[in-house]
Amino acid sequence: MISLLGFMTLTLVAVAAIATVLATNLFVASMWFGIFSLLMASNFFILDAADVALTEAAVGAGVSTVLFMGALALTGEKEAIRAKFSWFPMAVLGVLALALFVATFQQPMLGDPLAPVHQHVAPWYLEQTPLLINIPNVVTAILASFRGYDTLGEVIVIFTAGIGVLSVLSFKPKRRQTISSEALAAKVRGVQHHSILRVVGKLVIPLLMLFALVVQFHGKYTPGGGFSAGALFAAAVMLYGILEGADRSAKAMPEKAMLRLAAVGATLYTGVGLVCLLLGGAFLDYNVLWSDPLIGQYVGILLVEFGVGLTVTTVLILIFNAIANRPTY
Amino acid sequence: MLIAVGLAILVTMVMATIRGLMGPTIYDRILAMNMFGTKTVLFVAVVAYLYERPDFLDLALAYALINFIGVLAVLQFFQNRQARQATRVPVPQVVPAAGNDKNGASS
Amino acid sequence: MMGMILEWLSWLLLAAGGFFVLVGGVGVMRMPDLYTRIHAASVTETLGTMLILVGLMLHSGLELATFKLLAILVFLLFTGPVSSYALGNTALLGGLKPELGAQDASKEGCEP
Numbered sequence: 001m002i003s004l005l006g007f008m009t010l011t012l013v014a015v016a017a018i019a020t021v022l023a024t025n026l027f028v029a030s031m032w033f034g035i036f037s038l039l040m041a042s043n044f045f046i047l048d049a050a051d052v053a054l055t056e057a058a059v060g061a062g063v064s065t066v067l068f069m070g071a072l073a074l075t076g077e078k079e080a081i082r083a084k085f086s087w088f089p090m091a092v093l094g095v096l097a098l099a100l101f102v103a104t105f106q107q108p109m110l111g112d113p114l115a116p117v118h119q120h121v122a123p124w125y126l127e128q129t130p131l132l133i134n135i136p137n138v139v140t141a142i143l144a145s146f147r148g149y150d151t152l153g154e155v156i157v158i159f160t161a162g163i164g165v166l167s168v169l170s171f172k173p174k175r176r177q178t179i180s181s182e183a184l185a186a187k188v189r190g191v192q193h194h195s196i197l198r199v200v201g202k203l204v205i206p207l208l209m210l211f212a213l214v215v216q217f218h219g220k221y222t223p224g225g226g227f228s229a230g231a232l233f234a235a236a237v238m239l240y241g242i243l244e245g246a247d248r249s250a251k252a253m254p255e256k257a258m259l260r261l262a263a264v265g266a267t268l269y270t271g272v273g274l275v276c277l278l279l280g281g282a283f284l285d286y287n288v289l290w291s292d293p294l295i296g297q298y299v300g301i302l303l304v305e306f307g308v309g310l311t312v313t314t315v316l317i318l319i320f321n322a323i324a325n326r327p328t329y
Numbered sequence: 330m331l332i333a334v335g336l337a338i339l340v341t342m343v344m345a346t347i348r349g350l351m352g353p354t355i356y357d358r359i360l361a362m363n364m365f366g367t368k369t370v371l372f373v374a375v376v377a378y379l380y381e382r383p384d385f386l387d388l389a390l391a392y393a394l395i396n397f398i399g400v401l402a403v404l405q406f407f408q409n410r411q412a413r414q415a416t417r418v419p420v421p422q423v424v425p426a427a428g429n430d431k432n433g434a435s436s
Numbered sequence: 437m438m439g440m441i442l443e444w445l446s447w448l449l450l451a452a453g454g455f456f457v458l459v460g461g462v463g464v465m466r467m468p469d470l471y472t473r474i475h476a477a478s479v480t481e482t483l484g485t486m487l488i489l490v491g492l493m494l495h496s497g498l499e500l501a502t503f504k505l506l507a508i509l510v511f512l513l514f515t516g517p518v519s520s521y522a523l524g525n526t527a528l529l530g531g532l533k534p535e536l537g538a539q540d541a542s543k544e545g546c547e548p
Contacts, residue, residue, distance in 0.1 A: 001332045005376070008339045012346055019350060027406075031358045034399055035349065038369045039342075041392070045373055050385050053373075057388070061366070062395035069406040194525070200518045201401065207511075208394050215387065222384050232391060239398050242405045330447050334488065337454035341461030341480065348464050348473070356470050356527045363519055364464065364477050367512065371457070371488055374505065378492055383501035390508050397515045404526045411530055 006046045013039045024079045030068040037061045050223035051139045054215070058231035063316055066238045070323040133297045135220040143225060144301040148284040151304070152269055155311050159266045162259070162315035169322045201243045208236035216309045217302075226305040230312025237317050246324035255321065258314040265311030272303050331379045338372045359403055366396025446494035453487030460484060469535040470527055474520050481516035485509065 016036040023029040037060025044053035108115035125138060125146065133141045143151055215222075216229030241249030273284040281288035286300025342365060349361030370392045377385040456479060463476025489509045493502050 002379070005332075005335055005339060008336075008343070012339075012342060015346055015350075025355070027355060028358055031362050031403070032349070034362050035346070035365050038365055038392070041388075042369055042372055045376060045385070045388065048380065050388060054388050054391055057369075057392050058395055061392075062398050065399040066402040069402045073406055073409060194522070196518060197401065197522055200514055201397075203514070204394060204397060204511075211390065211394065215391070222387055224387070228391070232394070235395060235398050239401065242398070242401050330450055334450050334454040337458050341457050344461035344465050354470060354527075354532060356523060356530075356532065357473065359523055360464070360470070360473060360477055363523065364460075364480065367481050367485065367516065368457070370508065370512065371485060374489065374492060374508065378495065383496060383499070383504075386501055386504040386508070390504065390511070393508055393511050393515070397519060400519045401522065404522045407526050407530065 226308030234316035449491030
């Protein structure tokens, strides 16, 4: 019966994806993208992958929607209509899609117990984690310790994304029209003059921040970890920016401080690896961090996940402040 | 019973999707997205009990918080757009007169 | 005995919650206007949510998970109506006029 739920969710995912692509109004497309992301998160949850579902919902339905709205305020809403229809890209796409489709028949069926991943990879991790690392959440153990190099790469990628957005947004826009500034300031405050929204919204912000910290530091026992915690904390700051105005959130979280904290996060991760080197082990080998290897693993994962969470939070807040504070003549 | 409730929630999601596809105005689609968010919260809670893993309820809490932020962001965008369109004033065209200096001071 | 009663009560609440969720979904599809659709959707958000979550709380007894469900319930009760209000307000300010029936439009036979 569970497969029936999964089947319906997948059908809705396909419908949402087609609706996203076919919508010409970009605002409607971003709505559908939010729905698509929530459906994918439900799908991951049905497949028993809770960490991924948490991060997907926090990033796709929350942070992405806010950033899309900010970007749509800067550009227009209508998609540019293509003048003519060319055959060559369609042919390339068709060939690639056909190749992918044929390739899926070579893979083992989902959940096949004889697949290599269920014979060799998964049992090894499930057996070795209690012996080598001894934390209940195997996903966090794999992410932070067994495959620590990959996660280091991801943190550097997120940091680079922040720098990239800032470089792109450093060009000043051309003035297209003049608006009297006091009329603009009086009207363009968004939801600020709705007392109900402000009161209820302000109750949510501390809860969300506290929940983000719980997800961050409890990530060894329950689904969570640095990435989802960072997205949730950034969502709390974005909520503050929506309720009180983006200029106030830029003042509360200034750009220079955010950039430096993002660098601190990435440096913390790399620094833990270097300390392991200096103490005699390999790069990112947490066993040497303490006299007892299990406690060393615990300490290493704690510090590394904190670095990840710090970088993700600050980069997302940075991007939000940069996009929301851009003058939109 | 839990599977029946899960199916009921999924059927409601299908109905919300149909409304999102059919809805003539944009507000219908925002309504569809909001409904989707609350249905996902209920779905996750029910499936967490179906799988006998109540510690997955953290996800439901996170979704409930995130859904609220998504709807508020969308509405903020709308109200800003309405305000900007209401106060839009066209730029007066600057005609460079003879003997104008390099700064191009506009009138 | 008490356990049996609680079990039956939780099943009843879950079934009622599922029914109201379906009613809300049908309402969103069939109602003629945006404002009536918001009204229908809010049925699922408050009533359906309350019944399903209280049913799950009775199902699980007195544990940590019950308090998490209580937190989700309180939170959804706070923010669900606020989202509906914000949507209706934005739609009204954006110029979407509600459809009025013929009786309201002509003001004939209106009882004060």
